[in-house]
Amino acid sequence: xxxxxxxxxxxxxxxxxVMQSPAVQAADQQFNDPLSLTTAIQLAxxxxxxxxxxQSKQRSLESLAIAADQLPDPKIxxxxxxxxxxxxxxxxxxxTQLKLGVSQMFPRGDTRxxxxxxxxxxxxxxxxxxxxxxxxxxxxxxxxxxxVFQAQESIRLIEQDRELFExxxxxxxxxxxxxTGNTRQQDLIRAQLELTRLDDRLTALQQNKExxxxxxxxxxxDYRPDMSGHxxxxxxxxxxxxxxxxxxxxxxxxxxxxxxxIDKNHLYRQFAHHPAIxxxxxxxxxxxxxVELARQKYKPAWGVNAAYGYRADANNxxxxxxxxSVGVTFDVPLFTKNRQDQxxxxxxxxxxxxxxxxxxxxxxxxxxxxxxxxxxxxxYQRQALYKQQLLPxxxxxxxxxxxxxxxxxxxxxxxxxxxxxxxxxxxxALKINVDIEKTTIKLNYLLMxxxxxxxxxxxENSND
Numbered sequence: 001x002x003x004x005x006x007x008x009x010x011x012x013x014x015x016x017x018v019m020q021s022p023a024v025q026a027a028d029q030q031f032n033d034p035l036s037l038t039t040a041i042q043l044a045x046x047x048x049x050x051x052x053x054x055q056s057k058q059r060s061l062e063s064l065a066i067a068a069d070q071l072p073d074p075k076i077x078x079x080x081x082x083x084x085x086x087x088x089x090x091x092x093x094x095x096t097q098l099k100l101g102v103s104q105m106f107p108r109g110d111t112r113x114x115x116x117x118x119x120x121x122x123x124x125x126x127x128x129x130x131x132x133x134x135x136x137x138x139x140x141x142x143x144x145x146x147x148v149f150q151a152q153e154s155i156r157l158i159e160q161d162r163e164l165f166e167x168x169x170x171x172x173x174x175x176x177x178x179x180t181g182n183t184r185q186q187d188l189i190r191a192q193l194e195l196t197r198l199d200d201r202l203t204a205l206q207q208n209k210e211x212x213x214x215x216x217x218x219x220x221x222d223y224r225p226d227m228s229g230h231x232x233x234x235x236x237x238x239x240x241x242x243x244x245x246x247x248x249x250x251x252x253x254x255x256x257x258x259x260x261x262i263d264k265n266h267l268y269r270q271f272a273h274h275p276a277i278x279x280x281x282x283x284x285x286x287x288x289x290x291v292e293l294a295r296q297k298y299k300p301a302w303g304v305n306a307a308y309g310y311r312a313d314a315n316n317x318x319x320x321x322x323x324x325s326v327g328v329t330f331d332v333p334l335f336t337k338n339r340q341d342q343x344x345x346x347x348x349x350x351x352x353x354x355x356x357x358x359x360x361x362x363x364x365x366x367x368x369x370x371x372x373x374x375x376x377x378x379x380y381q382r383q384a385l386y387k388q389q390l391l392p393x394x395x396x397x398x399x400x401x402x403x404x405x406x407x408x409x410x411x412x413x414x415x416x417x418x419x420x421x422x423x424x425x426x427x428x429a430l431k432i433n434v435d436i437e438k439t440t441i442k443l444n445y446l447l448m449x450x451x452x453x454x455x456x457x458x459x460e461n462s463n464d
Contacts, residue, residue: 034243035220037145041455043220044141051130058126065119069112077101081309091312097323101307109299110292118289125282131275134451137219142249142441142455144216148242150434151209154427156244158202161423165195165416186413194416246433249440250458252447257373264366271365273449280358287351294347297340303329369446376439379432386429394422 045051082095090096251257256270271277309323333340398418405415444454 034241035145036243037142037247037455038457040141040145040216040220040242041138044137045134047220048133048137050133054126054130054133058123061119061123061126065116065123068115068119071112072105072107074102074104077103077307091315094311094314094320097309097311099307099309101305103303103305105301105303107296108301109296111296114289114293114296118286118293121282121286121289125279125286128275128279128282131451132279135275135445135448135454138451138454139441139445141216141219143438144212144219145242146434146438147212148209148216149246150431151205151212152242153244153246153430155202155205155209157423157426157430158198158205161419162195162198162202164419165191165198190413190416194420246437247457249437249444250456251440252444252453252456256447257376257443262370262373267366267369268362270447271362274365274446275449275451277358277361277365280354280361284351284354284358287347287354291344291347291351294340294344297343298333298336300330300332305329365446369443372439372442372446376436376443379436379439383429383432383436386425386432390425391429394418394425398422 077099078101079099080090081097081099082093083090084092084096090098256262304326305328306326307324309325311320311322313319398415398421401411401415401418405412441455444456448454
């Protein structure tokens with residue numbers, strides 16, 4: 001047998017064995033499986049570079065805090081003093097000496113300790129920022145996932161009814177071509193027109209699904225290169241379908257959400273534990289330390305210096321004693337009007353600005369809660385109306401019109417209108433169910449103290 005042909009069969013056999021290996025099959029199965037909401041959130045948290053950057057910022061401030069508590073580097077000076085300019089003879093003059101000096105400065109008051117405390121306080125805001133970022137990721141990814149789900153299930157509903165409309169078109173054509181048929185040409189055109197409009201709706205929904213999936217891929221795909229420099233395309237989920245079951249998100253505080261009269265002070269206390277507010281509170285605390293740091297500028301900065309002077313013996317053999325000197329230096333902050341006073345005012349104003357930022361954020365959160373709460377309560381009312389009355393009535397109307405037309409006692413146009421109305425009602429009901437979950441997630445974000453509380457799946461709802 002030809003050696004090249006033998007190698008070909010060996011490589012082909014090896015490839016078949018590799019493709020049938022459990023690891024490869026598991027990877028293919030994972031990609032082909034529908035993307036669940038839980039998996040999408042886990043991928044988003046794993047692939048978010050913002051979280052890594054935030055950790056680096058925290059480590060940077062913590063390192064600066066260690067450095068801020070250290071004394072300034074001492075200064076060393078070496079020089080020759082009193083050297084005779086006519087001969088440059090080191091032993092000619094009695095005052096000639098080789099001087100070695102050292103000096104150490106001490107910052108004003110508690111500047112070192114306060115600087116370290118301020119930086120450590122600022123560093124403590126980053127864990128809260130990461131918690132808030134993770135919660136925001138959960139909200140964003142959930143909203144996009146639910147948008148994909150809504151488009152996907154709307155497509156499924158339309159495709160199910162499209163078979164019925166195709167049947168109605170066939171019935172209309174058959175009735176129109178017979179002598180005894182009661183179908184008019186305009187009925188046939190109407191059926192074909194509705195079928196075309198369904199195709200257009202399918203195209204539009206497919207476009208919406210693809211757009212939402214592309215936006216979702218920004219968070220769930222890992223675009224970082226591997227060791228070989230290739231971007232991992234095997235993490236591309238843009239063409240993957242999502243689960244066909246609508247997850248039921250558990251509200252964090254159902255009684256608070258359903259309350260008709262909520263005390264704003266209670267909401268202030270509730271939102272005070274939110275990671276976004278806690279991050280701002282750390283900045284406020286750091287600014288208050290900054291005010292104390294500015295007050296230290298009214299205190300003097302101290303310095304200690306010492307020097308040792310070596311003198312050579314005189315030319316006549318007289319022994320000369322070496323010299324030692326020590327001293328203390330300090331500045332006197334006398335003119336504080338345009339320096340220390342203004343620095344203190346700036347620190348106080350900066351702290352007040354951050355406190356204003358916290359108040360604005362709390363107001364925004366309260367307004368968002370009230371808006372989403374009102375929206376959710378209305379969605380509950382609409383959901384009950386559709387489930388208990390509208391959908392059953394639409395179904396009965398569609399069945400009655402079709403039965404009447406089959407018995408030559410109804411209008412074909414009425415059959416089409418009834419089926420279109422039923423389909424629209426089903427799609428509207430689906431949107432209401434999805435909007436309830438979206439709104440619940442938004443409310444959970446506002447009420448949470450831990451990112452894991454934002455999307456807590458209580459159970460899987462049926463699409464029907």
